[in-house]
Amino acid sequence: MSGVVNLRTTLEQIPEPWVPAIVGELNGQYVKLGKARDSYVWHHHELEDELFLIVQGELHIHLKDEAGAESVVTVGEGEFYIVPRGVEHKPVARDGEAHFLLFEPKSTRNTGNVDHAYTIEPGDLECL
């Protein structure tokens, strides 16, 4: 992981949605690339903020405030959004896939506080 990483060509190596791969590491953080399709699962990360940078397509990040009220943030190609720690969120790609870069601490678990079929423990993520 010490060379130049091309986002689009590396994303081509990711076979399925919601299985991000590690493509960089710095300062205790991972850079990951992933694909979104349809709806993910509601979850939050207790101690970690999470950055989504969209490489291709459009990601709709559903959010719940402390009272449980929902809102949606739409993040397009070349845009990023940071989900603050503790905030319930559910990423959704509506029209085909959205391809994204994640920047988050190495300890971050993909489904946060929730156990789900999508759960991959941080130590089990593939490196590309």
Next chain:
Amino acid sequence: MSGVVNLRTTLEQIPEPWVPAIVGELNGQYVKLGKARDSYVWHHHELEDELFLIVQGELHIHLKDEAGAESVVTVGEGEFYIVPRGVEHKPVARDGEAHFLLFEPKSTRNTGNVDHAYTIEPGDLECL
């Protein structure tokens, strides 16, 4: 800084090269956007790895190994490169400007160990 950030439109607000602005904060790290033109100054960051993601143009990152031998890594649009802590480096944009995103700890000083006309203390960076 709690909304969606569009990389290209936010870069339009940065008036001059080598004066990055803070556009996001997460987990003790800053996301910055900046412009490169011509040659920067040789420097290193003792304790901090630094990620350059190129939004537009091409950035040539000159590197020195421990023996002082030089090499150059060319990072194009949609690509990133991580300069490991301690490594002497000098970013250069040859043909016009290169626009980039930086991920690095909040403590990172732009010219690292070197005092230079380009030096901006971390607390003096502008937020967009």
